[in-house]
Amino acid sequence: MSALIQKLEFYFQYPFVQYALIVGVLIALCSSLLGVTLVLKRFSLIGDGLSHVAFGAMAIASVLHLANDLLLVLPITILCAIVLLCAGQNTRICGDSAIAMLSVSTLAMGYLLMNLFASGPNLSGDVCSTLFGSTSILTLTSDEVALCAVLSLLIVILFILFYNKLFAVTFDENFAQATGLHVRRSNLLIAVVIATVIVLAMNLVGSLLVSALIVFPALSAMRLCKSFLSVTICSALLSVFCALTGILISILAGTPVGSTIVATDLGAFCIVYVIARLSGR
Amino acid sequence: MAQITCKKLAVGYGGQAVLKNLSFSVQRGDCLYILGENGCGKTTLMKTLLRLLPPVGGSVEFSDGLSPNDIGYLPQQTLIQRDFPASVSEIVLSGCQNRCGLRPFYSKAEKALAHDAMAKTDVLSLAGRCYRELSGGQQQRVLLARALCAARKVLVLDEPVSGLDSQAAANLYQLIQELHREEGVTVLVISHDLSAAVQSATHILYLGHSTFFGTRQEFLRSPQWSALKGVRNP
Numbered sequence: 001m002s003a004l005i006q007k008l009e010f011y012f013q014y015p016f017v018q019y020a021l022i023v024g025v026l027i028a029l030c031s032s033l034l035g036v037t038l039v040l041k042r043f044s045l046i047g048d049g050l051s052h053v054a055f056g057a058m059a060i061a062s063v064l065h066l067a068n069d070l071l072l073v074l075p076i077t078i079l080c081a082i083v084l085l086c087a088g089q090n091t092r093i094c095g096d097s098a099i100a101m102l103s104v105s106t107l108a109m110g111y112l113l114m115n116l117f118a119s120g121p122n123l124s125g126d127v128c129s130t131l132f133g134s135t136s137i138l139t140l141t142s143d144e145v146a147l148c149a150v151l152s153l154l155i156v157i158l159f160i161l162f163y164n165k166l167f168a169v170t171f172d173e174n175f176a177q178a179t180g181l182h183v184r185r186s187n188l189l190i191a192v193v194i195a196t197v198i199v200l201a202m203n204l205v206g207s208l209l210v211s212a213l214i215v216f217p218a219l220s221a222m223r224l225c226k227s228f229l230s231v232t233i234c235s236a237l238l239s240v241f242c243a244l245t246g247i248l249i250s251i252l253a254g255t256p257v258g259s260t261i262v263a264t265d266l267g268a269f270c271i272v273y274v275i276a277r278l279s280g281r
Numbered sequence: 282m283a284q285i286t287c288k289k290l291a292v293g294y295g296g297q298a299v300l301k302n303l304s305f306s307v308q309r310g311d312c313l314y315i316l317g318e319n320g321c322g323k324t325t326l327m328k329t330l331l332r333l334l335p336p337v338g339g340s341v342e343f344s345d346g347l348s349p350n351d352i353g354y355l356p357q358q359t360l361i362q363r364d365f366p367a368s369v370s371e372i373v374l375s376g377c378q379n380r381c382g383l384r385p386f387y388s389k390a391e392k393a394l395a396h397d398a399m400a401k402t403d404v405l406s407l408a409g410r411c412y413r414e415l416s417g418g419q420q421q422r423v424l425l426a427r428a429l430c431a432a433r434k435v436l437v438l439d440e441p442v443s444g445l446d447s448q449a450a451a452n453l454y455q456l457i458q459e460l461h462r463e464e465g466v467t468v469l470v471i472s473h474d475l476s477a478a479v480q481s482a483t484h485i486l487y488l489g490h491s492t493f494f495g496t497r498q499e500f501l502r503s504p505q506w507s508a509l510k511g512v513r514n515p
Contacts (some may be wrong), residue, residue: 129429161385168375171365174356178331179379179431226411250291267345 003278004252008065010068011251019145020257022245026152027204030197032239033159035218036232037170037190044178046084047211050198053080054159056106056113058130065115070147074199080106081195083188103129132206132258148200155193164178167228204243213239216265223276242268284309284435285330285465291338292322292329298337299325305486305494309345309406309434312461312468314478317488323471324357326488327439330469350379355425357439362420363413367421370408376430389428398426402456413476418449425453429460435466435467436460442474450474454481475509 011017031047038044057076057209061069083100114127140148159166166178169186194214201210219233246261255261283306291298299322307313317323330341331354343349353376359373376398377391387395399405402422412423421441428436431454441457442450458481461468472478478485478497485500487493493505500506 016330040361042361119295164375164378164381164386166376167367167371171367172356173374174328174331174333174359175376175427175431176355176378177333178349178354178356179376179438180353181379195284227415228366228367228371229410231366271405 009249015142016140019140019142019250021244023140023145023148023172024247024257024261025240026149026202027197027201028217028239029236030152030155031201031213032217032235033156033232034190034194034197035037035214035216035239036221036228036235037166038194039215039218039222040259041171043085044098044211044215046194047198047214049084050081050101050195051202051207051210052103052107052110053077054199054202055130056110058202059110060114063113070199074196077199078192078195080281081191082188085191085194107114112131120251130202130206131208132256151196151200155197158189158193163232164185166190171228205261208263209258212262212265213243216262216269217242220265220269220272223272238268238272239265283307284345284347285476286342286344287330287339288342289339290326290336290341292334293337294325294334296337297456299503300492301338302450303339303486303492306397307435307467307469307484309467310461310465311483312458312481313470313484313486314482315471315486316473316475316478317487318473321488323488324439327469327471347434351432351434353428353430353436355421355428355436355438355441357443358420358424365413367412368408369404369412369415370395370399371412372412372423373404373408373426373430376427377443377450379431381386395426395430398429401429401460403428404473418445421445421449421453425456432466435469437469439471440476441472452486457481 038046041154054077056074057073058069061072061074064072066072084102111127128256141257165181165186168181169183169190172184176186197208197214201213217235218231220238221231225231225234242264243261246264247257249255249264250257250260285307287305290303291301292303293299302479303326303447310481315323319332325334329336331352332349341491350434355478367419374387374392377387377395380391381387399408404419404422404426405451407423412420415423425438425441428438432496436457438457444451446455457468457470458464461481470478470482482500484496487495487500487503487505489505491505493500493503495503
């Protein structure tokens, strides 16, 4: 045990480990906040779809040799999120098939572009790290950490300010619209925020695993709690706890960060499921 | 004075009209029942009145200072709500959202209003309970309390008694009638419950092969009513 603690202390001296922990916690917090709304609106897969879009955008950015690929990836992802969330209800191609179409086509296009205009010798390594986020969280610069912190803080503040409106729109969109709320505006805000969260979260777990961060804490919290407020708080705590545990385990055991965090989330969900079953909920 | 006026209104989905050429108006303090068989377009009409759907033709106008912010709405329950983790008081309070504007949190007055609404619909004792664990009738009363919070001038109810047993339905009708008489709120009810309509409506809009709009007394003398009576008591 003391050997473990010594090992951790040794790692904590390095700034890249500290950065990873800070960013991990912030991203986990943000993604879990919106997860509850997305799960309840039956939009769980939107995280998956948007992260594939972000992958495609990232491929374009790397082909163009952009210095800061966030400048391209973020707007493209936000645009797709708006198309999916806001136009989704009234179009001929309905929700889940639109997401499926968009996600596979951007994934394929992204890989195709990277292949055609391969920039480095290790193509499959590049692709793999974008998809599974294998090492990127440990190579963050202090600028990236600052950007991530600012965006996360902004998202948390927005969430608190719009919490009541978000509840009204999530619980009953028709009622909200009929009684004069600006539902389209709220959906727009949700779309922008979720796209931002996903682009941020790709650093942590990679684009294939993003939706785990969004969905798992919300699902676990929904098993345990009975009011919207308690579900939100519980899912935030659970998500942060799992992210921290996952990062620590991955440092100690040398496993990939993203998949370890997702495995922790899955473990937490199973434990919660059993607890809920046993207590008869 | 007319609060809602429909002129030559046609309603439907995607440009296809289900109902055509509807002209009627709702005055302040009216209690209008919209009757008709299943599938005749009652809910579509309601959604158009509430501006959830654009009209296919004609117009819906709000006047007398009525804005969507003054309307309370009791929709039919959606699938999402069946397993939604929310407490009763959270849901009722969300009916006050249209009073908030850009203000992020609820005021004391709004919390008191939600409390009153829960007392009126007799769900105060359930305030801390989880919505998805309630019975159908209790859920309906919770949604009615939410509609009351939102209804400053007009209350719109879509099949308010569907899924309720006869006792619960009678209580709900009683409550709606009290609200209409005592608070002077304009009430629009979608229903296929004829007996409730001829008991408590001031006006009736009947949708069917031939459309009828008029007061209750006029409806009782109309050919539509005789035809319906014939079906019910042969």
